[in-house]
Amino acid sequence: MLYLQGILAVTKRHLLVWKAMFFSSFALYTLEPLLVLFAFGFGLGQAFETMGGLPYIQYVVPGMMISAAMYAVAFDAAYGSFLRRVFQKTYDAMLASPLNVQQITFGEILYAMIRAMFPASIVCAVGAYFGGVGSIIGVLIALAVIALTGACIFTMILSYASRIKLLNRIDFMMPMFLTPQFLFCGVFIERSMFPDWVQALAQIFPLTHAINLIRPLVSNQSLSADVLLTSLSYLIIVTAFFTFYSIRGLKKALTE
Amino acid sequence: MNNAVKLDKIHKKFGEFEAVKEVSFSVPEGKCVSLLGPNGAGKTTSLKMIMGLLKPSSGELEILGAQANEINHHIKSRIGLVPQDDNLDPDLTVEENLYVFGSYYGLKKEFIKEQTTKVLEFVSLADRRKAKISELSGGMRRRISFARALVSDPDLVILDEPTTGLDPQARHMLWQKVRNLKAEGKTILLTTHYMDEAERLSDLIVLVDHGQVIAKGSPRELIKEHVEPHVFEAEKPLPQGLEKFRNEDIGESVLIYSTDLSPEKKLGTFHHRPANLEDVFLKLTGRSLRESN
Numbered sequence: 001m002l003y004l005q006g007i008l009a010v011t012k013r014h015l016l017v018w019k020a021m022f023f024s025s026f027a028l029y030t031l032e033p034l035l036v037l038f039a040f041g042f043g044l045g046q047a048f049e050t051m052g053g054l055p056y057i058q059y060v061v062p063g064m065m066i067s068a069a070m071y072a073v074a075f076d077a078a079y080g081s082f083l084r085r086v087f088q089k090t091y092d093a094m095l096a097s098p099l100n101v102q103q104i105t106f107g108e109i110l111y112a113m114i115r116a117m118f119p120a121s122i123v124c125a126v127g128a129y130f131g132g133v134g135s136i137i138g139v140l141i142a143l144a145v146i147a148l149t150g151a152c153i154f155t156m157i158l159s160y161a162s163r164i165k166l167l168n169r170i171d172f173m174m175p176m177f178l179t180p181q182f183l184f185c186g187v188f189i190e191r192s193m194f195p196d197w198v199q200a201l202a203q204i205f206p207l208t209h210a211i212n213l214i215r216p217l218v219s220n221q222s223l224s225a226d227v228l229l230t231s232l233s234y235l236i237i238v239t240a241f242f243t244f245y246s247i248r249g250l251k252k253a254l255t256e
Numbered sequence: 257m258n259n260a261v262k263l264d265k266i267h268k269k270f271g272e273f274e275a276v277k278e279v280s281f282s283v284p285e286g287k288c289v290s291l292l293g294p295n296g297a298g299k300t301t302s303l304k305m306i307m308g309l310l311k312p313s314s315g316e317l318e319i320l321g322a323q324a325n326e327i328n329h330h331i332k333s334r335i336g337l338v339p340q341d342d343n344l345d346p347d348l349t350v351e352e353n354l355y356v357f358g359s360y361y362g363l364k365k366e367f368i369k370e371q372t373t374k375v376l377e378f379v380s381l382a383d384r385r386k387a388k389i390s391e392l393s394g395g396m397r398r399r400i401s402f403a404r405a406l407v408s409d410p411d412l413v414i415l416d417e418p419t420t421g422l423d424p425q426a427r428h429m430l431w432q433k434v435r436n437l438k439a440e441g442k443t444i445l446l447t448t449h450y451m452d453e454a455e456r457l458s459d460l461i462v463l464v465d466h467g468q469v470i471a472k473g474s475p476r477e478l479i480k481e482h483v484e485p486h487v488f489e490a491e492k493p494l495p496q497g498l499e500k501f502r503n504e505d506i507g508e509s510v511l512i513y514s515t516d517l518s519p520e521k522k523l524g525t526f527h528h529r530p531a532n533l534e535d536v537f538l539k540l541t542g543r544s545l546r547e548s549n
Contacts, residue, residue: 009359013345089339089341090345093339096405098360255310
């Protein structure tokens with residue numbers, strides 16, 4: 001009970017800080033994807049009437065939901081965690097209380113899940129207005145998948161970010177981790193339009209698997225058991241693995 | 257008298273590096289003990305072990321009645337730390353900072369509220385409750401850090417270099433607060449680089465260097481035991497006829513240590529003062545600059 005309370009206290013602290021900085025964060029992580037949605041929805045929507053068998057707006061809304069979530073979570077995992085660990089020493093403050101590194105990490109992950117769902121919900125609401133959403137129940141389940149994907153991306157980055165001593169060591173995240181996912185994992189262009197090796201490479205990224213699940217859910221298409229099993233297992237296993245490494249990384253950085 | 261903290265032959269290794277070779281000392285309940293030593297002496301590692309963040313490689317550690325492997329939520333709840341670097345949340349208000357910190361302890365909302373009023377009055381910042389941390393001066397932030405460490409009403413308060421970077425007024429104020437805490441019966445463990453601070457506040461000084469305790473005692477005992485009572489500071493070079501006195505070259509000038517006032521006659525301009533803890537520190541740890549930390 002105390003253990004769980006501790007985790008929630010960490011999440012609550014992050015939510016309070018988020019609230020305090022809401023406007024700058026809103027502009028960056030929510031307005032930005034809306035602009036992209038608008039540009040692609042109208043721009044590309046004219047070029048492709050359908051994509052992957054869906055009206056383009058229905059195709060692009062789930063993609064933008066998850067990519068908005070990815071950016072919000074990724075920057076917090078990379079720069080936010082560095083700020084808390086090195087500049088503001090927030091984690092040291094937490095460790096001076098009865099909290100331990102495990103609780104801190106789980107509190108971070110829980111916060112990342114909430115952060116992932118927020119911009120995705122806004123994008124979804126705007127997308128729904130333009131007819132980009134097929135099923136409300138599907139959206140609710142998709143938000144759960146987005147939360148899981150948020151945890152996955154967050155821990156992947158945190159397991160690395162918790163080990164760096166200089167902030168610029170994480171700068172490669174943009175060109176090597178985020179942009180490839182944004183471009184090649186099926187956010188706004190079907191993966192099958194790319195060469196085979198790009199398609200194969202896309203399989204290693206979480207966004208591919210998230211989109212495999214989210215797009216059928218939001219657009220109310222059937223989701224094959226095969227895809228469900230593969231992509232959901234990918235997200236769960238990768239999250240578990242990197243959660244473990246994040247805890248190890250933070251423990252080493254904070255207590256030794 | 258019971259000990260709030262007891263380290264018995266504590267040894268801590270990181271790989272091949274021995275951060276703490278052998279440290280033994282106790283902090284009796286209700287007393288103030290200062291842990292002094294140059295950078296890299298093993299103070300921080302010792303504090304981390306006392307906070308339960310590191311486990312000793314060997315030796316016995318007892319904190320508030322619990323052994324090192326028994327330091328749990330309950331024990332840690334009774335320890336308050338004022339950290340070396342302020343780590344308040346700059347985006348939050350004073351009140352929110354205390355609330356957030358209290359919630360890390362699993363404390364009830366009403367209790368945190370009561371404590372917030374109490375500890376802010378204690379550090380004389382009750383009127384800054386709604387201010388954001390980023391709007392406060394360095395001295396005020398230090399006082400909020402102090403207040404934050406007291407939110408859980410701890411029995412043991414650890415102050416890690418609490419007055420570094422503060423102006424004299426703020427330092428005097430913090431010293432008064434430490435004395436008040438002691439009067440309330442709290443146990444205090446202090447680390448500092450300021451010898452005057454240690455001398456004023458502590459009942460017992462533990463001097464560590466190279467991971468070992470090199471001297472222990474009350475400030476008076478240490479001064480009496482290790483250095484001559486009179487100190488003359490004079491310009492270099494050391495005047496002839498004074499070679500027989502122990503002296504320390506401190507750059508521009510030289511310190512001459514004597515049991516009586518006899519060096520006075522041989523000196524031109526000089527400054528005479530009684531020996532203090534700084535002299536003990538210089539004598540026992542040497543004057544070479546420590547780069548490692």
